[in-house]
Amino acid sequence: MTIITALIALGVLALLFGALLGYSAIRFKVESDPLVEQIDDILPQTQCGQCGYPGCRPYAEAIANGDDINKCPPGGDATIKKLSELMGVEAKPLNAAQEPAVKRVAFIREDECIGCTKCIQACPVDAIVGASKLMHTVLVDECTGCDLCVEPCPVDCIDMIPVPVTAERWKWDLQAIPVKVVE
Amino acid sequence: MSFKIASSPHHHNRRSTASLMQLVAIACIPGIAVQAVFFGYGVLVQLVLAIATAWLAEAMILSLRHKAIRPRLMDHSALVTAVLLAVAIPPFAPWWLIVIGTAFAIIMVKQLYGGLGHNLFNPAMAAYVMLLISFPVQMTQWLPPLPLQSVTISPLDAICTIFTQFSCGGFSLSQMQLSVDGITLATPLDTLRTDLAQGLTLTESWQSPVYLSFAGSGWLWVNLAYLAGGLFLLQQKVITWRIPVAVLASLFVLTMLSWLASPDAFASPLFHLFSGGTMLAAFFIATDPVSASTTDRGRLWYGALIGLLIYLIRSFGGYPDAVAFAVLLANMCVPLIDYYTRPRTYGHKAKGATK
Amino acid sequence: MPSLFQQIQAGALWDFHGGVHPPTRKAVTSEKPIISMSLPERLYIPLRQHIGVAGQLLVEVGERVLKGQALTAADNSMTVPVHAPTSGMIIAITDHTSPHPSALPESVIVIEPDGLEEWREREPLNFATADTQTLLERIQDSGIAGMGGAGFPTHIKAGLHQPVDYLIINAVECEPYITADDALMQEAPTTIVKGIDILCKLLNPKAVLIGIEADKPIAAAGMRAACSQREHYYVREVPVKYPSGGEKQLIQLLTNKEVPAGRRPADIGIVMQNIGTAFAIAQAVLDDHPLISRIVTVTGETLQRPQNVQALIGTPVAALLDFCGYQVELEQKVIMGGPMMGFTLPDLAVPVVKTTNCILAPSHTELPNAGPELDCIRCSACADACPATLLPQQLLWYSKAKDHDKLKEYNLADCIECGACAYVCPSEIPLVQYYRIAKAEIREQQREALKAEQAKARFEARNARLEAEKQARLAKNQQLAAARQQSQQQNAGSNTVAAALERIKAKQQNATETAQRSHADIVAEREVKKQQARAYQAQQAAATHTDAESGAQSQSASQNLDATATDPRQAAVAAAIARAKARQQQHTTEPAQTAQSRASAPAVTDSQATQNHADKAPSQDDPRKAAVAAALARAKARKQQQGAEAEQNHAIENNAATAASREATADKAPSHDDPRKAAVAAALARAKARKQQQGAEAEQNSALDNNGEAAASSEAAADKAPSHDDPRKAAVAAALARAKARKQQQGAEAEQNSALDNNGEAAASSEAAADEAPSQDDPRKAAVAAALARAKARKQQAAADTRSASEHDENAQAELAKTKGDSA
Incomplete structure (x- = not known):
């Protein structure tokens, strides 16, 4: 008899809590899946495709679906670290095949440009301006250094040049200062 | 020739870790001297053993960790750890006790946590607790102060006893523990605890020779010597006033309250301040920078916490002295204390502190 | 409880947290008079010596400037100009090691003094009558920026619109060694006070607090005396403690106020100016003496005469040190600024700038x-x-x-990098250096984050645009399709079916052809390599000059083209092609075949010259002229080819390839406006032609086999061409056909009989290709003409093969000579 009482009591409790859980699941439902958004916010948005996906957003979706987080050379270690925090996985070093990039921007040797607009079409962030048959140029401030314009150029007039270090952007690397040797 | 590139500041106050540690060791000298006078030369032998072990252990681990040995041995941090442990254990404890203890302090507590600056706990105190738990008998074999001892112990006797557990004259340690009137004497704190447990009131207990006589106040003199050393450290600005003052103040206030409430069941504040390792703890152990709190307010809290724990364990706990446990427990709280006592940065609102 | 102002009036001082007491070592220089330095040999004046942007350059190399003449213009509010510190010649405007911890090169104007000290015209102002705007302009135009260290443009701080309670004059000079301000106060307190008067007129503060560290009693007494006539000026001696001269610390010391994080002192009604700045303002306003010199404490134990020097802006540190009797030590530090916050110099050519208050050359001890x-x-x-x-x-x-x-949480940004922490650290950890690196990284990351955000926005905007364009195109296509369907329904017939069948057939042929060719290619390549190896051995001796020579030739040719071309676009095309050629050539000459490159280089240059004419033709709208030009080009190319053939087989390849591409480009150019497409087509044609030639040479039989197929494929290609609207494709097809034809011809060289046959076929196929063309516009006709011309040329070539080799040598030489003449 006591067993039955206990069973009934437990059953009722289980029902009650079940109902409560079910209700709160509906009541406090979290809207959609913002994970991809969050990942996308962390990625550097160079749209370079070095991860093997056609842009940052597709890679973000891939990460959300379980892809590795260490495929983004432009983001470097900082991005990997943030991703590892967000995803709750261990931070891996950058994929060895992809060397960590020195910041670079595209530069068009303008007297060689034939005005073909191929690079304009390739640029994912519209950082190249110019018109058909007219010389093009790169907006350095907008360029993400993704390399995507180099390949399509029929006359090979696009170089990727390292962003010059200025006093404002200097990172206090005292060892790198060339000491002039006198006498 | 070329010019040297360096980062500012190019000036330094030329005060190194090594010199700080040296000062700490020097400040221990009066305490050690008084201890030797009252409790025999065993403490000196223990010191030699401890320092040798500490250097050996440190050098060994550093070479295993592929670190430069010389600069780190020369920072004298191992020396200070050895000194603190050597003065904390009974002077005639067997030689292996101090060797195990020091090796444990240096290897397990300090180097395995990453070496100087990275250890969570005070190495000397952690080793003391380890020894106390593992070898309770050896760790409580304190001899009565010299004038009360039934057997006179020469320096040679000290060495013999430490290495063989018998003096040159063939007395065993337990024989040496007997006082002139044939009663085994323990430390005042121990005596107090035993007497209280036997139902004696404190007034009755005070009659014991441990408390009376000039000689019996050996513990008082030891504490006064450490107090002097501590004041020297304060004067040298090796330590700041916050931690010692907080330890002593909280211990004083708490014992005062309970003593006022029940003078027969609780010892007086002065007794607490000048017996056991109170002064040593307040000035030398709690102030160990590595394991102490690092903010100004945090140091007050940290010191007060140690005072409280000493009081609680001495008054209600199972061990006669409580310094080591109190310090270790407070060490555990340090990260928390530091986090909640961050000072207000210039130009910021006060909320930063408890955010 | 007295109010804050009353307390301040009563002389109350407060304290700030922390601080250190490094040995000041100021007595070495503080009691010596300020000495003016003789003119250095050169002055290096950085264009930017303040926080903000450099002004617009006003002078040029070779110009003579007068003392005080502005070298740059202040064209916006964050800019202050720089001035010529003395009269002399500008001998360079170049990059020079900057007075910055990084020592990165920065643009400087290099002036060679002429020793005349000739001033420009000066117009002193009467500050009592001058209005605020004039005063501010004068301060800006005199190039005054904070002289305490940061170099913030003074006119901005002096031209605030916020109400100002306290003007604090910072004369604390808490860094050890430095006594520049001390010396200035001892020598010119009245001028300083006039400068403060001007600032008061601009800012109108309730009180002026002059903070002087207690170890400068003479200076403080001098300032007190100079201020005695002014009621609301208070001279305050602050205790000696580093860094009491820090802006925030001094504010706390004198007013017990804190500048809220991330705000400026002006937000709490305080403006702080350095005492040197006040002096400079007085000079600028009252004497029209711009900021062209400053007092620099030159000190340290490696100097025989440490002292305060009145140095011109731009004086190299080396000159300054030498003036004070510098005896260099090994591995020595030379510090610009004080020992706590100064930075070491890698090079003593660094100039003194407006913010340089000290040069410290300490000994090792x-x-x-x-x-x-x-x-x-x-x-x-x-x-x-x-x-x-x-x-x-x-x-x-x-x-x-x-x-x-975490760094942000622990307020790293509030670190003023004073160095007190590193000064006291018993473990000698360079704490400040760690913070500076971390700060720089945080700044960089913030920049990156901002950039990423912008990039994302741009990327999304672009995607949206592309999507919209796609939709628009789709809609248009649907409309067109609907229209076409209507018209087709009207004249529906069996035509379409036949066309479809033909297309399928062509496709099949194409497929088999490519499969076979690829095999032929491999075999051919091996053979070519063998030959190259042989040639290499034979001509190794002559190999040395070749590369350089041919490179130089094509270079000059392209330059030539650049010069002659009127249209820049055409020039660009030509240049691009020239580059491609040069690369190709180099590639071939790598195995080092002297004869070949000799022959081919002229060929390239020559045909390029022709090409240039051909390019110009389209602009005249006459396709016929273009065809003529093309034919000329071809003819020339062929001649050369013949010469080359006599010498070597490889020369043939190369020449033919270039000739073919030349033709392709030339042919096609008239029909197009877009040279880019032409270039692409040309490249295609070239590549194919080369491949086939190699194949042909290597194994004649297979080449012959291929001939038939090639013809077929050219037909197929040609077949397809007409079905398109784009004349360009037709041209490509034509080029293909041509290339094929050439290959056949080469086969023919080996076996004349079959070659003749093939030639006929090739011609036929080319014609076939071209046949389709007439059904379209003019450009097709040009193609036909081209094909005909080619066929003829080929026949001639076949005949020419029988001639002797020596003749060809001569030919080639003549050609070379001619090209040289052309390019010259």
Whole structure:
């Protein structure tokens, strides 16, 4: 008899809590899946495709679906670290095949440009301006250094040049200062 | 020739870790001297053993960790750890006790946590607790102060006893523990605890020779010597006033309250301040920078916490002295204390502190 | 409870947290008079010596400038100009080691003084009558920027619109060694006070607080005396403690106020100016003497005569040190600024600038190099010393871990980099250096984050645009399709079916052809390599000059083209092609075949010259002319080819390839406006032609086999062409056909009989290809003409093969000579 009482009591409790859980699941439902958004916010948005996906957003979706987080050379270690925090996985070093990039921007040797607009079409962030048959140029401030314009150029007039270090952007690397040797 | 590139500041106050540690060791000298006078030369032998072990252990681990040995041995941090442990254990404890203890302090507590600056706990105190738990008998074999001892112990006797557990004259340690009137004497704190447990009131207990006589106040003199050393450290600005003052103040206030409430069941504040390792703890152990709190307010809290724990364990706990446990427990709280006592940065609102 | 103002009036001082007491070592220089330095040989004046942007350059190399003449223009509010410190010639405007910790090169104007000290015209102002705007303009135009160290443009701070309670004059000079302000106050207190008067007129503060450190009694007394006539000027002697001269610390010392994080002192009604700045303002306004010199403390134990020097802006540090009797020590530090916040110089050519208050050349015993960095023992000496009440050891921990969020939480940004923490650190950890690196990284990351955000926005905008364009195109296509369907329904017939069948057939043929060709290619390539190896051995001796020569030739040719071309676009095309050629050539000449490159280089240059004419033709709208030009080009190319053939087989390949591409481009150019497409087509044609030639040479039989197929494929290609609207494709097809034809011809060289047959076929096929063309516009006709011309040329070539080799040698030589003449 006591067993039955206990069973009934437990059953009722289980029902009650079940109902409560079910209700709160509906009541406090979290809207959609913002994970991809969050990942996308962390990625550097160079749209370079070095991860093997056609842009940052597709890679973000891939990460959300379980892809590795260490495929983004432009983001470097900082991005990997943030991703590892967000995803709750261990931070891996950058994929060895992809060397960590020195910041670079595209530069068009303008007297060689034939005005073909191929690079304009390739640029994912519209950082190249110019018109058909007219010389093009790169907006350095907008360029993400993704390399995507180099390949399509029929006359090979696009170089990727390292962003010059200025006093404002200097990172206090005292060892790198060339000491002039006198006498 | 070329010019040297360096980062500012190019000036330094030329005060190194090594010199700080040296000062700490020097400040221990009066305490050690008084201890030797009252409790025999065993403490000196223990010191030699401890320092040798500490250097050996440190050098060994550093070479295993592929670190430069010389600069780190020369920072004298191992020396200070050895000194603190050597003065904390009974002077005639067997030689292996101090060797195990020091090796444990240096290897397990300090180097395995990453070496100087990275250890969570005070190495000397952690080793003391380890020894106390593992070898309770050896760790409580304190001899009565010299004038009360039934057997006179020469320096040679000290060495013999430490290495063989018998003096040159063939007395065993337990024989040496007997006082002139044939009663085994323990430390005042121990005596107090035993007497209280036997139902004696404190007034009755005070009659014991441990408390009376000039000689019996050996513990008082030891504490006064450490107090002097501590004041020297304060004067040298090796330590700041916050931690010692907080330890002593909280211990004083708490014992005062309970003593006022029940003078027969609780010892007086002065007794607490000048017996056991109170002064040593307040000035030398709690102030160990590595394991102490690092903010100004945090140091007050940290010191007060140690005072409280000493009081609680001495008054209600199972061990006669409580310094080591109190310090270790407070060490555990340090990260928390530091986090909640961050000072207000210039130009910021006060909320930063408890955010 | 007296109010704050009353307390300040009563002389109350407050204290700030932390601080250190390094030995000041000021007595060495503080009691000596200021000495003016003789003119150095050269002055290096950086264009930018303040926080902000450099002004617009006003002078040029070779110009003579007068003393005080502005070298740059202040064209916006964050700019102050720089001036010529003395009269002389500008001998260069170049990059020079900058007076910055990084020592990165910066543009400087180099002036060679002429020793005349000839001033420009000066117009002193009467500040009592001048209006605010004039005064501010004068301050800006005189190039005045904060002389205490940061170099913030003074006219901005002096032209605030916010109400100002306190004007604080910073004469604390808390850094050890430095006595520049001290000396200035001792020598010119009245001028300084006039400068403060001007600032008061601009800012109208309730009170002026002049903070002087207590170890400068003479200066303080002098200032007191000079201020005695002014009621609301208060001279305050602050206790000796570093860094009491820090802006925030001095505000706290004198007013017990704190500048809220991330705000400016002006937000709490305080403006601070350096005493040197006040002096400079007085000079600028009252004497029209722009900021062209400043007092620099030159000190340290390696100097025989440490002293305060009145140095012109731009004086190299080396000259300054020599003036004070510098005896260099090995591995010595030379510090610009004080020992606490100054930076070491890698090079003594660095010039003195407006913010340079000290040059310190200490001996090794005076300021020893830092010892090895040990582990932090958490002693908190740093926290006790920190004037900003930070927790330096926690910051160190997080800096090492690069935990930027934690660093922000622990207010790294509030660190003033005073160096007090590192000064007291018993483990000699260079704390400040860690913070600077972390700060730079945080700044960089913020920049990156901003950039990423912008990039994302741009990327999304672009995607949206592309999508919209796609939709628009789709809609248009649907409309067109609907229209076509209607018209087709009207004249529906069996035509379409036949066309479809034909297309399928062509496709099949194409497929088999490519499969076979690829096999032929491999075999051919091997053979070519063997030949190349042989040739290499034979001509190794002559190989040395070849590369350089041919490179130079094509270079000059392209330059030539650039010069002659009127249309820049055409020039660009030509240049691009020239480059491609040069590369190709180099590739071939790598195995070092002298004869070949000799022959081919002229061929290239020559045909390029022709090409240039051909290019020009389309602009005249006459396709016929273009065809003529093309034919000429071809003819020439062929001649050369013949010469080359006599010498070597490889020369043939190369020449033919270039000729073919030349033709392709030339042929096609008239039909197009877009040279880019032409270039692409040309490249295609070239590549194919080369491949086939190689094949042909290597194995004649297979080449012959291929001939038939090639013809077929050209037909197929040609077949397809007409079905398109785009004349360009037709041209490509034509080029293909041509290339094929050439290959056949080469086969023919080996076996004349079959070659003749093939030639006929080739011609036929080319014609077939071209046949389709007439059904379209003019360009097709040009193609036909081209094909005909080619066929003829080929026949001639076949005949020419029988001629002797020596003749061809001569030909080639003549050609070479001619090209040289052309390019010259």
